[in-house]
Amino acid sequence: MTTLLYLIPVALFLGALGVSGFVWALRSGQYEDLDGAAERILIDRDDKPER
């Protein structure tokens, strides 16, 4: 019973972390071009960072 008292908050916290990560990704436009993201993996960029 006592273990539940901290395990449940821990589980909820981790879950909330996941949700907020997802919401962050959504806000920063990571899902705006899903088709493009799928194709871009095929492009060789010579390991140069994008401008």
Added chain:
Amino acid sequence: MSCCAPGAEMALDLGSTTSVLPSSQEIRLASRSLGDDLRQTDLSVPSVHCAACIQTIETALGTLDRVESARVNLSTKRVSVRWRGDEVPPFVAALGRLGYQAHLFAPEIDEKDRTLSELIRAVAVAGFAAGNIMLLSVSVWSGAEGATRDLFHWVSALIAIPALAFAGGIFFRSAWNALRHGRMNMDVPIAVGVSLAYAMSLYETINHGDHAYFDASVSLLFFLLIGRTLDHVMRERARTAVKGLSQLAARGAMVLRGDGARDYLPVGEIEPGMQLLIAAGERIPVDGKIIHGASDLDCSLASGESAPKNVAPGEAVQAGVLNLTGPLTIEATAAAKDSFLAEMVRLMEAAEGGRAHYRRIADRVSALYAPVVHLTAFVTFLGWMAATGDWHRAMTIAIAVLIITCPCALGLAVPIVQVVAARRLFENGIMVKDGSAMERLATIDNAVFDKTGTLTLGQPRLLNASSIDPAMLAIAADMAAHSRHPFSKAITGFAAPGGQHKFDAVTEHPGFGIEATVAGSIWRLGRRGWAGWKARTGGEGNHGYGGTVLTKDGFIVATFDFEDALRADAAAAIKRLNDTGVSMQMLSGDTAGACGEVARMLGVEDFVPCLLPSGKVERIETLAKDGHKVLMVGDGLNDTPALSAAHVSIAPATAADIGRNAADFVFLRESLLAVPLALDVSRKAGHLIRQNIAIAIVYNAVAVPIAILGHATPLLAAIAMSASSVLVIGNALRLHGFGANATLQVIQKVGRSAVSYSA
């Protein structure tokens, strides 16, 4: 990557007749400032479709002067270019050299889809809450008791609060909105059920009760939000794709001031009386009268007339018409809001009123469903009160009834079928604007086709290429390459590879043809009367004014016959429509002769020629009054009001901008078999939707009595709800199976029959 030839996959042969590079002033007008001297221009590039395209475009544009960055968005087929400085970098021309047609699109379209991100966030929150509460509930179901069970219930109650407030808000708002206007929609029972279930569960938790419905109310939201999101994604995706195809409508024009100054003004600021300079290849922005210059106009979008029209000073021109061969000075006779184009928009809006009355099948079902559900729950409550007098027990059971009947299957069933169907159509090059379009298409019994650009391609083709001396044909093709005239384009395709002739001078005489000088000889390609020997003596009437010829020093060396080709598979498509019991008519603005010929070739018995745009609307309204559901297939500006007036409409991707926006379906490939295919898939989707609704009803018929009798524990409710959702999703996916035999066999362009031009 061979797939990367633009248009190879989607056959987006858009604008090959009307494509014109936007001028740099126009690009400036359409770009938006990001501050700090940085500007962004968004271009629509319909032919981007793979990784190699992305790379080619981004690298090529990135190396241009003054271009800060270029980014391709593959989902929306757009390229956004950020640039600095006063002068616009030549990125449109650069794209053109790479083989990608680029069009500007109106900045107001470029809004982020807020609703979608709100829905996705709601799904994420509801999913998180539902998952956690379900875990806790499983513990309770498997035997947690006493203080542990209360703790779990309390934690569930806490998790459910943000989920209801945030994710539930979408339903609460919509339900409230419907109730306030005295309507009923699917969201009302959802909102009532969810909030009552939460209140009841909270009461139970406070009083150390055995059962709580937190899991049911939150997972219900979760499932419903999935359906809602899918529905939204489908509609938006097709809509942005349709918008992305937008061709350039005239956004502004060069205005000639009284003092000789020239200004580029946006269309909205052009007033009657202003003098406008229209270069060859530009669209005429407002209605006007020609003051100087002669040219050929492509009026096909405005009147449906397929051959270019020859104009001279004094003649009136309509907005939206493309100036093909010579520069013109026109005097504006109407402001943009009063011109022909605006008139079409008004006709279209007036016609659209009729269609707004269509209610989606889900709404119609829910209007019946919601009162029945509430009544059942209420009667159950009264019944248990009367039988036991225990209001708490009666309330619990009534809520169980509400939850178990909540239209999970309905909320999910309709959108998922439509998403799967839209996907099927998309794979075959057909885009659907929204789910109700498929519902409407499934019910049609009459199809009305436009002629030019719909049954035919609206582009002339050279008919007698094989009987012309190849050397002469090559010379003609090289000369034709200097012109934008549709006939020239038809000839250009026959240029001998590598055989570029050296002309000393090439001039285009608007309305007549092209003249070139080679080693002292004068070659002319154009009207017989102008190019042939008679021209030198001044008379041109008797010796066949019409017809296109190639002459050398006045002697005719080759004659050209043109045809407007029928759209691929037109006859097959019409036969298939007839086989499925749809009767068919052809309406056209063209002459009776031209219509008759097409009708004869396609085996269409019923056609009406020489119709004005309003005439087409009247025909459709007459059919509708007789109780027919009419499908309109058309492409031109002149078809737009009819597209809106019909029960449902389909336009080819080559259609006018406004026509595509008015149509419910847009097909990208040349084959007209897209029409029967869309009908077929829509009918099957309608079939599956009705099946799914039947499943929902059967499910209720089984589950509701159990709930009414008081045997529905939260565990049972959760199982029943999930099972019904999975069942309808599985049923919807069967559409893929159907697809196998519905797939379009795009017949290659063989055996294409043709209509001769009378021009």
